[in-house]
Amino acid sequence: MLKIKNLHASIEGKEILKGIDLEINPGEVHAIMGPNGSGKSTLSSVIAGREEYEMTDGEIIFENEDLAELDPEERAHKGIFLSFQYPVEIPGVSVTNFMKTAINAHRKANGLDDMPANEMLKLIREKSELLEIDRKFLSRSLNEGFSGGEKKRNEIFQMAMLEPKLSILDETDSGLDIDALRIVSNGVNKLRTENNAVLVITHYQRLLNYIVPDVVHVLIDGKIVKTGGKELAYELEERGYDWIKQEKAV
Numbered sequence: 122m123l124k125i126k127n128l129h130a131s132i133e134g135k136e137i138l139k140g141i142d143l144e145i146n147p148g149e150v151h152a153i154m155g156p157n158g159s160g161k162s163t164l165s166s167v168i169a170g171r172e173e174y175e176m177t178d179g180e181i182i183f184e185n186e187d188l189a190e191l192d193p194e195e196r197a198h199k200g201i202f203l204s205f206q207y208p209v210e211i212p213g214v215s216v217t218n219f220m221k222t223a224i225n226a227h228r229k230a231n232g233l234d235d236m237p238a239n240e241m242l243k244l245i246r247e248k249s250e251l252l253e254i255d256r257k258f259l260s261r262s263l264n265e266g267f268s269g270g271e272k273k274r275n276e277i278f279q280m281a282m283l284e285p286k287l288s289i290l291d292e293t294d295s296g297l298d299i300d301a302l303r304i305v306s307n308g309v310n311k312l313r314t315e316n317n318a319v320l321v322i323t324h325y326q327r328l329l330n331y332i333v334p335d336v337v338h339v340l341i342d343g344k345i346v347k348t349g350g351k352e353l354a355y356e357l358e359e360r361g362y363d364w365i366k367q368e369k370a371v
């Protein structure tokens with residue numbers, strides 16, 4: 122589904138990603154862990170096509186299509202979803218209305234008519250129940266006065282509604298209390314199919330107890346320096362990152 126080859130990317134002339142290779146197949150969950158400033162968020166932003174980042178070498182192929190020329194919106198319409206690290210507040214636009222607009226924009230970009238109102242209502246009901254989202258929450262203004270956990274839950278709700286092929290969840294664990302973590306993780310797990318994939322970027326092994334990865338990658342200084350199974354996350358939690366840096370230096 123996603124093939125990244127020798128990806129180099131810079132911001133303001135400074136090279137952050139220094140040759141990333143990554144392949145994600147349908148049905149898989151991959152996790153990326155790594156120390157602060159190693160380039161994790163840069164990687165997710167570059168996949169999503171944020172314009173502040175300059176891809177200086179390599180390629181990103183999504184479903185056999187080179188993403189280089191596509192802007193973030195076009196990538197989203199192709200089925201790539203990036204959870205927002207800093208969600209925007211839109212006073213006066215309810216969660217429901219925002220969701221309707223987003224879904225219909227996707228449909229239009231893929232040559233479909235607006236979703237009929239009754240179908241939309243059914244979908245909203247179904248997905249909000251799946252994520253244990255309160256009805257009252259749906260009529261609130263988007264992100265206005267939302268707690269950290271409510272913002273995260275809303276992101277996963279967006280993901281549930283849009284049914285992306287590839288979901289990139291960046292720092293999904295920050296700001297979630299234990300119950301919300303469980304609900305969000307259960308939601309992500311329930312949304313998994315053999316046709317979609319998830320890339321989770323996290324600092325903590327804790328989240329990976331709930332969203333169990335097939336593959337864990339360690340990103341240090343703009344490069345993937347180690348790849349393993351879910352047990353690698355436990356090892357990192359216990360031992361930190363220095364041993365990997367030392368291993369690399371040998």
Ligand SMILES: Nc1ncnc2c1ncn2[C@@H]1O[C@H](COP(=O)(O)OP(=O)(O)OP(=O)(O)O)[C@@H](O)[C@H]1O
Nearest residue numbers: 132133137155156157158159160161162163164173
């Ligand atoms: N907009 C920007 N302007 C300048 N430098 C940036 C910008 N965004 C990121 N960087 C730099 O790029 C490097 C990688 O940042 P990035 O946010 O990708 O790391 P990260 O691994 O996600 O870190 P953290 O774990 O702290 O979230 C850092 O040195 C950071 O200062």
